Amino acid sequence: MSSSTKTSQTGTNTRLAHSGFDPKSFHGFINPPVVHASTVLFPDAATIESRNQKYTYGTHGTPTTDALAAAVDALEGSAGTLILPSGLAAVTLTFLAVLSAGDHVLVVDSVYGPTRRFCDTLLGRYGIKVTYFDPLIGADIERLMRPNTKLVFTESPGSNTFEIQDIPAIAKVAHAHAALVAIDNTWATPLFFKPLDHGVDISIHAATKYFAGHSDVLMGTVSASKAAHPALLATYTALGFCASPDDSYTTLRGLRTLGVRLERHQHSALTIAQALEGRPGVAGVLHPALESFPGHQLWKRDFEGASGLFSIVLDVADETRRRAKAHAFLDALEIFGLGYSWGGYDSLAVHAHLSDRTVALAPAQGPVIRLQIGLEDVADLMADIERGLSAAQSA
Ligand SMILES: *Cc1c(COP(=O)(O)O)cnc(C)c1O
Secondary structure, eight states, X not given: OHHHHHHTTSOHHHHHHHSSOOGGGGTTOSSOOOOOOSBOOOSSHHXXXXXXXSOOBGGGOOHHHHHHHHHHHHHHTOSEEEEESSHHHHHHHHHHHHOOTTOEEEEETTOOHHXXXXXXXXXXXXXXXXXXXXXXXXXXXXXGOOTTEEEEEEESSOTTTOOOOOHHHHHHHHHHTTOEEEEEOTTTHHHHOOGGGXXXXXXXXXXXXXXXOSSOOOOEEEEEXXXXXXXXXXXXXXXXXXXXXXXXXXXXXXXXXXXXXXXXXXXXXXXXXXXXXXXXXXXXXXXXXXXXSTTHHHHHHHOSOOOSEEEEEEOOOOGGGHHHHHHHHHHTOSSSEEOSOOOSSSOEEEEEXXXXXXXXXXXXXXXXXXXXXXXXXXXXXXXXXXXXXXXXXXX
16 A cells, blocks of 8 residues: 555654555545445456456455555554454454464463453364463473464463563564464554564454544454465455454544554553552552563563553452452442443453463452553542542451
8 A cells, every 4th residue: 555655664653644545546535435345346257257356345355444454554564454343353363364173372371361262162172272371481482382383372461460471582482383473462552562573473453442442343453474464364254254344444543543542541551550559458550661560671672662551459368358349449430430341531440350360370469450541630540549449448
């Protein structure tokens, strides 16, 4: 796409504003058309037989989905991006495209819960063996590699507990064993971590989160290197995956403001994380940009920033009181909503359940509360968290 070539050397915010769609290609309109399509007409019988034209059928892409894919390619530095109807679909496509019966896959133990459910159910049924690895394993992943290991699936930072993985070290080992490396890059976005520059082959986003940014769209993207993209595309086509034109348009629209939104998410979240560190009632703050965080040095080495999602560990020594204290905290909140997903303008809180972990176990000090810091005023959010902490204290 000419507009992405033109902007490939520019700064991130310029790229966010201009990549993906060339207005000259559609009468000068600055945004792409929202093309609703199943049928695409061909000019004659010979062309329909050869399928030798840019668009052939709605499931194989439209000017709307192409614009979003090209914009994500410009950010990720990838050779191709596929657009899927949810973040989870983007994850599952990756496993299905890379793995076959008899293969082995390594998956980080702090992976997004539904990703784990997919691995523990479908992959088993298709004869694929899964091993969960310690997020802090680094180059030691060597000892888990088997001759049939075809994929190492990472998510850095990990869901709910935010462990930073040594992606370059893991990629080096994986590639030495001819395995591919995928990452769920939803937390960082390509603005704060560019996986392909660190040896990753496939970068996945729940575009539902920061890309779309307004808690009103479900969408996923899979961006890959030139070598990894064809297998993903073939499986995508075979499975009949595609995404709605309206949601693709809305996601691209969200992407245009990703830079300014993330700046605000980053600043507010870090301000709140710092204020909560060491506060009575809070046993720990799990935020990679805090110097006290175990993965902080790796985060500093590899990432350009931190987004707005982190967790706090409530200080509740008595295990039998943990659930009640966590619920008291959540029920006292007036601005934070209680609900899943994140990356929108609105602040959210949930009690993270970590009972499925086998290696990266839940913190010993108390319940983990995950906070999505939205775009509201920090003082109001802090006051809300104080309400929660007081309620947990007296519960
Ligand atoms: C939310 C999320 C997903 C799934 O995205 P959906 O669009 O809700 O299916 C995948 N990975 C991570 C890390 C997520 O937080």
